[in-house]
Amino acid sequence: MAHHRISVTVNGSVESVDVPSNMTLLTMLREKLGLTGTKNGCTAGECGACTVFLNDEPVNSCLVLAVECDGAEVRTVESLARKGKLDPVQQSVIDHNAVQCGFCTPGVLISARALLDRNPDPSEEEIRDALVGNLCRCTGYVRILDAVKDAAQVGAASETGGSR
Amino acid sequence: MDTVETTTPRPHQESAAPRPVGESVTRLDAHEKVTGEALFADDLQFGPNMLYARIKRSPHPHARILKIDASRALALPGVKTVVTGQSTPGFIGLYLKDRHIFCTDRARFVGDPVAGVAATTEEIAEKALDLIDVEYEVLPPVLDPEEGVRPDAELLHPELGSYEVANFIFPQPGTNIPNLFKIRKGDVDKALSEAAAVVHHSFRVPHVQHVPIEPHVAIAKVDERGRVTLWGSSQSPFAQRNLIASALGISQADLEVVAPYVGGGFGCKAGVSMEALAVAIAMQVRGRPVKLRLTREEEFYTTFVRQGLVAHFTMACDAEGNLTAMDNKFFWDGGAYAEYGVNMTRGAGYSSSGPYDVPNVRTDSYCVYTNHPVGGPMRGFGQPEMQCGLEQCINRLALEIGMDPMEFRRRNCVKEGSNLVTGMKMHATGIGECLEKAAEAIGWGHKDPPSAPHKRRGKGIAAMWKAPAMSPNAGSSAWIEMSEDGKCTLGLGGQEIGQGTFTVMAQMAAAALGIPYDWVRIASPVDTKYSPYEWQTVASRLTWSMGNAVVAATKDARRQILELVARSWEETPEDLDIVNGNVISAKSGRSSSLKGLVVYGLARPGDQGWIGGPILGRGSFMPTYVTGLDPETGQGERAVVHYTTGAQAIEIEVDLETGRVEVLRGASAFDMGKAINPDLVRVQMEGGLVQGISTALFESLQLQDGVVRNPSFVDYRIATSADAPRDMQSIIVEVPQDDGPFGARGVGEHSMVPTMPAIANAIHDALGIHPGAPPFTAEKVYLAMVDAGLVK
Numbered sequence: 001m002a003h004h005r006i007s008v009t010v011n012g013s014v015e016s017v018d019v020p021s022n023m024t025l026l027t028m029l030r031e032k033l034g035l036t037g038t039k040n041g042c043t044a045g046e047c048g049a050c051t052v053f054l055n056d057e058p059v060n061s062c063l064v065l066a067v068e069c070d071g072a073e074v075r076t077v078e079s080l081a082r083k084g085k086l087d088p089v090q091q092s093v094i095d096h097n098a099v100q101c102g103f104c105t106p107g108v109l110i111s112a113r114a115l116l117d118r119n120p121d122p123s124e125e126e127i128r129d130a131l132v133g134n135l136c137r138c139t140g141y142v143r144i145l146d147a148v149k150d151a152a153q154v155g156a157a158s159e160t161g162g163s164r
Numbered sequence: 165m166d167t168v169e170t171t172t173p174r175p176h177q178e179s180a181a182p183r184p185v186g187e188s189v190t191r192l193d194a195h196e197k198v199t200g201e202a203l204f205a206d207d208l209q210f211g212p213n214m215l216y217a218r219i220k221r222s223p224h225p226h227a228r229i230l231k232i233d234a235s236r237a238l239a240l241p242g243v244k245t246v247v248t249g250q251s252t253p254g255f256i257g258l259y260l261k262d263r264h265i266f267c268t269d270r271a272r273f274v275g276d277p278v279a280g281v282a283a284t285t286e287e288i289a290e291k292a293l294d295l296i297d298v299e300y301e302v303l304p305p306v307l308d309p310e311e312g313v314r315p316d317a318e319l320l321h322p323e324l325g326s327y328e329v330a331n332f333i334f335p336q337p338g339t340n341i342p343n344l345f346k347i348r349k350g351d352v353d354k355a356l357s358e359a360a361a362v363v364h365h366s367f368r369v370p371h372v373q374h375v376p377i378e379p380h381v382a383i384a385k386v387d388e389r390g391r392v393t394l395w396g397s398s399q400s401p402f403a404q405r406n407l408i409a410s411a412l413g414i415s416q417a418d419l420e421v422v423a424p425y426v427g428g429g430f431g432c433k434a435g436v437s438m439e440a441l442a443v444a445i446a447m448q449v450r451g452r453p454v455k456l457r458l459t460r461e462e463e464f465y466t467t468f469v470r471q472g473l474v475a476h477f478t479m480a481c482d483a484e485g486n487l488t489a490m491d492n493k494f495f496w497d498g499g500a501y502a503e504y505g506v507n508m509t510r511g512a513g514y515s516s517s518g519p520y521d522v523p524n525v526r527t528d529s530y531c532v533y534t535n536h537p538v539g540g541p542m543r544g545f546g547q548p549e550m551q552c553g554l555e556q557c558i559n560r561l562a563l564e565i566g567m568d569p570m571e572f573r574r575r576n577c578v579k580e581g582s583n584l585v586t587g588m589k590m591h592a593t594g595i596g597e598c599l600e601k602a603a604e605a606i607g608w609g610h611k612d613p614p615s616a617p618h619k620r621r622g623k624g625i626a627a628m629w630k631a632p633a634m635s636p637n638a639g640s641s642a643w644i645e646m647s648e649d650g651k652c653t654l655g656l657g658g659q660e661i662g663q664g665t666f667t668v669m670a671q672m673a674a675a676a677l678g679i680p681y682d683w684v685r686i687a688s689p690v691d692t693k694y695s696p697y698e699w700q701t702v703a704s705r706l707t708w709s710m711g712n713a714v715v716a717a718t719k720d721a722r723r724q725i726l727e728l729v730a731r732s733w734e735e736t737p738e739d740l741d742i743v744n745g746n747v748i749s750a751k752s753g754r755s756s757s758l759k760g761l762v763v764y765g766l767a768r769p770g771d772q773g774w775i776g777g778p779i780l781g782r783g784s785f786m787p788t789y790v791t792g793l794d795p796e797t798g799q800g801e802r803a804v805v806h807y808t809t810g811a812q813a814i815e816i817e818v819d820l821e822t823g824r825v826e827v828l829r830g831a832s833a834f835d836m837g838k839a840i841n842p843d844l845v846r847v848q849m850e851g852g853l854v855q856g857i858s859t860a861l862f863e864s865l866q867l868q869d870g871v872v873r874n875p876s877f878v879d880y881r882i883a884t885s886a887d888a889p890r891d892m893q894s895i896i897v898e899v900p901q902d903d904g905p906f907g908a909r910g911v912g913e914h915s916m917v918p919t920m921p922a923i924a925n926a927i928h929d930a931l932g933i934h935p936g937a938p939p940f941t942a943e944k945v946y947l948a949m950v951d952a953g954l955v956k
């Protein structure tokens with residue numbers, strides 16, 4: 001298997017990684033960089049547990065090859081909290097008991113953050129749409145919807161709700 | 165008592181129990197789960213020495229294994245070992261030991277493990293599977309449980325009579341029946357002949373999958389002396405230790421199971437499913453960790469399934485609407501091996517009246533071996549499947565005699581002192597209140613107009629009950645130790661699988677000791693070498709059973725602290741209390757923080773030495789009162805520890821153009837004795853309701869000639885964010901459990917038990933059509949409407 005050395009910015013730091021050509025971004029994050037917050041639920045683009053930001057767009061990292069990320073910017077769940085302060089959507093998920101087993105949560109948080117970044121005041125339908133690719137078997141979703149809605153309000157109120 | 169609650173969290177109001185019991189405190193594990201720090205089994209790092217395992221599986225539902233040739237696989241560079249049934253001759257199984265870790269002479273379902281490979285990468289291991297040559301003699305399969313009980317059926321386990329079995333399971337040697345559970349109560353034939361109304365219906369409930377978002381994963385390492393460490397996503401670390409050690413012929417003390425957070429279980433990570441495979445492979449490559457991680461496809465077709473059920477019900481009532489008789493036959497599709505199926509068969513039997521007082525009951529509940537995936541426990545443990553048909557029949561019977569189905573249920577539901585189906589006396593229960601409150605919450609008896617002319621609205625209700633189905637003597641234990649500043653670490657062996665058990669255990673410990681909730685840490689991950697024994701994280705039993713152990717351990721520590729301080733102050737422990745982390749005396753008014761004294765003890769006056777020492781509390785709990793049941797009649801003094809009861813009421817709308825059923829609102833009301841953390845109880849009810857809706861409307865594992873035809877998220881649809889009803893009400897009813905901690909009993913599984921029949925009954929209310937067996941897909945409902953002439 002051919003290997004490639006790529007340079008990728010992950011959570012703000014530039015990493016030089018040696019990756020086989022068939023390695024996914026998900027595997028690179030988890031196994032090469034030890035960033036295990038991003039989860040693997042299906043390796044097939046069907047569950048959303050592996051959602052990360054790739055150049056500010058949410059993607060299923062199990063469907064992206066690591067070599068495609070040469071020169072790209074990747075952000076994972078580990079980047080959401082800054083200096084010990086949670087992102088409003090993380091705090092809101094806690095406040096609404098919108099996390100149970102927590103396996104879907106990293107992907108849900110990235111999809112929610114991506115939605116709020118492009119649409120700071122989403123309707124319930126827009127939240128449902130944005131999360132339709134993030135399967136959750138535990139919560140029944142309504143708490144997650146409420147958490148995202150409230151995070152939007154918090155973000156609007158403080159004007160600091162963005163991802164950076 | 166709490167009343168109707170909406171889905172918005174809010175602080176619990178009044179509570180007789182000491183704080184923080186009864187308060188909706190923040191989950192202990194929430195912060196690390198939103199930051200990505202929480203570790204799941206696949207997140208643990210083992211370094212470059214680790215090998216990856218893959219499993220060669222039978223492509224046939226039933227076949228004799230004639231020959232396995234692994235020489236080509238072993239020659240592949242990177243392959244370190246190939247393991248077959250020859251290395252695993254011992255038997256394994258929870259209640260009935262009927263399987264080997266790898267198949268020896270026969271494969272009994274598509275996916276049955278035939279060989280395992282360990283290699284330096286997952287790709288090489290996968291490639292090696294194709295190089296293992298297996299010669300099979302294909303045998304006729306059994307693909308239906310009713311066929312499987314016929315005398316001329318192909319025998320899947322000719323050795324059934326020689327298997328080791330628990331004393332409450334009754335295998336029928338010479339048949340495909342690993343358990344037959346019977347109820348004979350009263351005179352059913354007489355009651356049927358005298359009844360005012362009788363209904364008879366049959367249901368075929370399909371297999372479904374648990375679908376945790378985290379797939380199964382296990383990492384095993386065996387040292388040179390043969391001592392084993394197993395890391396895995398597990399609901400049952402202690403049961404795995406026991407079953408795998410005995411299958412391998414090693415001491416339980418030489419097998420350590422480490423179990424971090426579980427990314428969803430719902431039963432499929434209980435007992436032993438794939439973990440023993442990793443251990444058996446690791447045995448051959450000593451010193452190297454071996455990781456086995458199931459693909460999503462394997463998750464669908466090789467792990468425990470919620471088994472299929474064929475159920476026949478006959479039930480009768482008198483003219484006043486009193487239930488007089490039930491005559492039930494259940495055929496459970498247990499799959500290739502008995503595992504949990506034999507106990508679900510039993511659980512369905514001793515709950516076969518539903519939550520009703522019925523004087524005459526006859527039930528035959530058969531577990532049947534088939535060449536299907538292995539039946540395992542899934543949230544509700546057989547009750548959603550069984551009560552799906554039962555609660556539809558109750559509805560029909562009520563309508564048959566012209567009585568409101570809610571009124572009919574309220575009239576017949578079990579009450580304190582009712583003589584249950586096994587002869588056990590019912591304890592105090594809030595089922596009547598649950599029925600009333602659930603019905604009221606959706607405006608029962610009032611029909612709203614549909615949202616569009618091509619839609620029809622309907623309301624349905626279903627009641628439920630469920631007891632923890634477990635070994636009669638399933639035990640729990642706990643310890644608590646203190647750190648220098650008075651904060652404490654709680655040791656326990658039950659698993660955090662999302663239900664919030666770490667949080668409620670910390671609440672109970674804080675309340676019983678007299679310290680703030682945020683002073684409690686959980687000794688996690690659960691590790692059988694360091695954690696106290698816990699039977700399994702199943703059966704909604706932790707809050708009650710492990711909770712009792714935690715309270716006992718905490719009281720033990722509290723007693724030690726109070727005795728120490730009393731001695732030092734020359735007072736009696738009875739005059740002392742611990743409040744908010746301080747020992748206080750009601751008599752002298754003295755007060756002291758716990759700081760220091762819980763580790764270093766207290767100095768005697770005048771520098772004359774010390775008293776006390778590090779505080780360590782211990783406690784255990786095991787029910788001792790569950791009795792056996794007669795194998796012919798199912799009668800006995802106390803079949804179970806208790807029943808949790810409840811009800812759901814659901815309003816739906818059916819689209820006449822598409823057949824699509826939309827759940828508009830759902831109200832759940834359950835009696836959990838005492839809600840230790842009311843909001844965590846409510847989220848259990850919400851999650852269970854949506855999982856129930858998902859199984860009612862979408863889910864079915866499509867088995868064709870023993871092959872799962874839809875092993876992916878695309879073909880096996882589960883509820884998404886688009887499907888959750890906006891209007892969910894979760895109602896807490898609290899009739900205390902006499903032997904529960906603070907009066908609590910379990911409620912984790914119950915909220916998906918009544919959902920399928922409540923929706924079926926609502927569909928009938930909307931359309932006048934009985935939809936029968938789930939899933940009530942748009943296609944199925946549409947075709948039923950065509951048949952009934954509702955649409956052309």
Ligand code: FES
Pocket residue numbers: 039040041042043044045046047048049050051060061062063
């Ligand atoms: S793991 Fe990528 S979508 Fe499921």
Ligand code: FES
Pocket residue numbers: 098099100101102103104105135136137138139377427428662
């Ligand atoms: S919290 Fe368990 S899958 Fe979402």
